[in-house]
Amino acid sequence: MSTDTILRLGLLGAPNCGKTSLFNALTGGRAKVANYPGATVEFSKGFYTTKDDRKIELIDLPGIYGDCGHSADERVTLDFIHGRLDGEQAPDAIMVVMDAAHIRTHLHNVLQAKNYGLPMIVVLNMMDMAARDGVEIDLAALEKEIGVPVVSCVAVRAKGRSSIVEALDAWTVKIAAGKAEKPTAEGEDLQHIQKKARKITKRTVHTSGAQNTSSKIDNIVLHPVLGLFILTAIMFIMFQAVYAWSGPAMDIIEAGTGAFGSYASAFLSDGWLKSLIVDGIIAGVGSVIVFLPQILILFAFILALEASGYMTRAAFLVDSAMAKVGLNGRAFIPLLSSFACAIPGIMAARTIENEKDRITTILIAPLMTCSARLPVYIIVIGAFIPATKVGIFGLQGLVMFGLYIAGIVFALLAALVLKKTLTKGATPPLLLEMPSYKLPSLKDYLLGLWQRAMIFMTRAGRIILPASIIVWFLSTYPNNNGVIRDSYAGMLGRVLEPVLAPIGFNLEMAIALIPAMAAREIAVSTLSIVYNVQDADGQSVMIEQALAADWTLPMALAFLAWFVFAPQCLSTLAVARRETNSWKWALVMFGYLFALAYVSSGITYWLALWAGL
Amino acid sequence: MTTQIKLADMAKNVPAKITGFCADTPHTEIRLREIGFAEGDVVEITHIGLFGGSPLNIRLHGTSIAMRPQEAGMIRVIPVQSPEG
Numbered sequence: 290m291s292t293d294t295i296l297r298l299g300l301l302g303a304p305n306c307g308k309t310s311l312f313n314a315l316t317g318g319r320a321k322v323a324n325y326p327g328a329t330v331e332f333s334k335g336f337y338t339t340k341d342d343r344k345i346e347l348i349d350l351p352g353i354y355g356d357c358g359h360s361a362d363e364r365v366t367l368d369f370i371h372g373r374l375d376g377e378q379a380p381d382a383i384m385v386v387m388d389a390a391h392i393r394t395h396l397h398n399v400l401q402a403k404n405y406g407l408p409m410i411v412v413l414n415m416m417d418m419a420a421r422d423g424v425e426i427d428l429a430a431l432e433k434e435i436g437v438p439v440v441s442c443v444a445v446r447a448k449g450r451s452s453i454v455e456a457l458d459a460w461t462v463k464i465a466a467g468k469a470e471k472p473t474a475e476g477e478d479l480q481h482i483q484k485k486a487r488k489i490t491k492r493t494v495h496t497s498g499a500q501n502t503s504s505k506i507d508n509i510v511l512h513p514v515l516g517l518f519i520l521t522a523i524m525f526i527m528f529q530a531v532y533a534w535s536g537p538a539m540d541i542i543e544a545g546t547g548a549f550g551s552y553a554s555a556f557l558s559d560g561w562l563k564s565l566i567v568d569g570i571i572a573g574v575g576s577v578i579v580f581l582p583q584i585l586i587l588f589a590f591i592l593a594l595e596a597s598g599y600m601t602r603a604a605f606l607v608d609s610a611m612a613k614v615g616l617n618g619r620a621f622i623p624l625l626s627s628f629a630c631a632i633p634g635i636m637a638a639r640t641i642e643n644e645k646d647r648i649t650t651i652l653i654a655p656l657m658t659c660s661a662r663l664p665v666y667i668i669v670i671g672a673f674i675p676a677t678k679v680g681i682f683g684l685q686g687l688v689m690f691g692l693y694i695a696g697i698v699f700a701l702l703a704a705l706v707l708k709k710t711l712t713k714g715a716t717p718p719l720l721l722e723m724p725s726y727k728l729p730s731l732k733d734y735l736l737g738l739w740q741r742a743m744i745f746m747t748r749a750g751r752i753i754l755p756a757s758i759i760v761w762f763l764s765t766y767p768n769n770n771g772v773i774r775d776s777y778a779g780m781l782g783r784v785l786e787p788v789l790a791p792i793g794f795n796l797e798m799a800i801a802l803i804p805a806m807a808a809r810e811i812a813v814s815t816l817s818i819v820y821n822v823q824d825a826d827g828q829s830v831m832i833e834q835a836l837a838a839d840w841t842l843p844m845a846l847a848f849l850a851w852f853v854f855a856p857q858c859l860s861t862l863a864v865a866r867r868e869t870n871s872w873k874w875a876l877v878m879f880g881y882l883f884a885l886a887y888v889s890s891g892i893t894y895w896l897a898l899w900a901g902l
Numbered sequence: 903m904t905t906q907i908k909l910a911d912m913a914k915n916v917p918a919k920i921t922g923f924c925a926d927t928p929h930t931e932i933r934l935r936e937i938g939f940a941e942g943d944v945v946e947i948t949h950i951g952l953f954g955g956s957p958l959n960i961r962l963h964g965t966s967i968a969m970r971p972q973e974a975g976m977i978r979v980i981p982v983q984s985p986e987g
Contacts, residue, residue: 355936357929393963394938422964479932483940501964504948511959513952605968609953612970618957718930718973719957720937723966 295336296461297346297378299370301402302386303395304352305724307414310733311386311444311453312349319740320349322733323595324724325622327352327640330362332369339458343465348380351639355479356401360642370405382408382464384457389419389426389441390501390725392494397486399435400475408469410460411439412453417446418725423497434489437472445730503598503725510602520606527590528693529686531583531663538582546575565761568821573757576817576832577810578749580664581742587660588741591629596729596737600625601721608719614701615708617646618719624650624700627657628693629741631861635868645712648869649704652712652878655861656700656854658693661809665852666692668813672836673845695853699885711877752808760804760815764822771823773797778819792887793847793894797839806857843897850893856882907981909945910958910974917946918979925976934977938962944982947974 300308304326313320316335321328329351337345350369351362358364365374372379385402387395392413399411413419413426432439440456443449463469475482510516550571557563594600604621611618619641627634634654641647658666670685677684708714763778773779773796782800789799797819805812813832820835836845856879866875906921920943925931939945939962948966949959958974960967 355932357932357936359929359933391938391963391965394965397938397940398936424964479935480940483935487940487942496964504961504964504966507949507959507966511949513950517952601968605949605951605957605959608957608968608970609951612956618968618970716972718933719968719970720933720973721968722937723959723968 295344295346297380299348299380299383301383303398306386306388307444308386309349314444316347324598324727325600326722330636330639361639384410386412386414389413389416390422390424393490397483400482400486403472404474406471408464409437413441414444416441417443422501425495427493431493506726516606528690531586532683532686534586535582542579569757569761572817572821573814574749574754576814577753584745592737598724598726601723614705615716616704617641617717620650624657627654630659631655632864635864643717645714646717649707649712651865653700653703656696658696662852664810664813669845669849672833673842753814756804756811757814760818764819773819792891793844806859842902843894846897847890847894851886851890854882854886856886906978908975909977909979910971912947914947917944917982919944919982920979922978
């Protein structure tokens, strides 16, 4: 190998052994890290610089248990290792990462990796956790038995990485010089490899008999009754917190945008520019960024659950419900990710090996309420549901909890119907390894929150800002008389009006649904703009007050019911098309969600009218 | 004389030693092996779901693996009488 080509190292290992943590630590990357198997479904690349200033390319790969490639994410890894991916050469060498605490169940995966015929180094990650669980490993003996270099490591701590950094520096020099040895293949017989692995661990690994911390926690968390109670309580507290904790921060942002709006309207003379800035940009973007605190509170919970190892326990607790509707046990994690956004959720479905189950999971993922719908819920709930208490719980938080539950229930029902019709097949198996519980590293946790904040603010700038300007233009012209019905937006809305009138939607609601296809929160910014344009006095109108004045309660409830299904998200449909490689499934998704949204809104509206609300 | 039974039929918290597999397909057997089950390993059902006895949480060398009785039925075991096995 010539000296100017960059050495390429693939990071290989069982799911959830900490490959991505190590990758991030070595490359300074910020790939998503979580404590559940299958968090990485795509490969990512980064550069690591050795002490003597050589650049090394690291490739983080989805975790694999063996070399069969059962699911799409596993096949990416194997194709990469074998150099079968388009435009990607096979790596020069592999770093095989292993969770030290689970060495006895994972060692055969390491032995299997010797079959790839690439120079390899074994990284025993999370040595601190292994020590906590009373697992002692004789590194020198292990290295001799496996026949390749073995280093210990705590990827998330700088001190814990010192040995791997040293070993990497020396090892990569050897590889570059073509002097690194290739391991001897272990053969294809899995049973034989397992036997050998067991023999090796018997000689090199010692465990003190004490019950490990994770199983002590599991005795409470997985308890059939107590466990379900804890899961419900966590979700409950999450939605109560979104309301209870966000107040002061929201007030500050609201006051800020309000002051900015008044300042702008005082500073600018009347005319189109003032209208664009006050009624368009400030009303539009301002109405959405005010939700930053809520989004962050929601993610504060989600990230903590992801990092702690609780996600797979939640999957365990709800598995019997999943089995009843014919869903794969693995479907739970993609569905949970969809609470952030359906797009990563749909991609996470790659870990499901059965194609029909994967498609079923993709089709129901949008029914999990994504964080972009949070602003819509909060605005409408804030305008129509009184902030009273029911027992110790706030009514608004209860309604929101109910909307999330409605999404989940309809997702299960949809899966049941799909599995009996379009995606018929046998009940798929469940095999899910439970990770050890971990206290999330504060730095990773805060970084995760920061990333979510940036994603939210970037969306506000890149999508909501241009959308606000377009919506402002469409709702102001051609007449510029403050009558929405006469504007371009009104003309568009009037086309939809006869279709949406039977389910209680007025013109403004109809208008809001169209641009919301680009991003759900645009429903809020659009409503804010159309009510601001209609308001003659040039001051900023608080959207909640405008809605409370213009809508009836049945209308508001129908609008909420619509957003439980919210079929209108273009990026979700595009990803569904890409992941299923067919327009058919994307159209099925759009069609059934639209039908559910329409019928449910209608039923909600007429029931509420009938009940005299 | 102990006869081998399905892991799914074991009582909770009783250790048992794996004697073999009887998976519905060779593919499933590979999956079970790859995630870590092998002949001679001692396993134990530690948790059982609330509804219909599913899913099961199986402890294997300090690792926990969740599965449904369907999969646990494909692992053959004999109960371990003494801690030595």
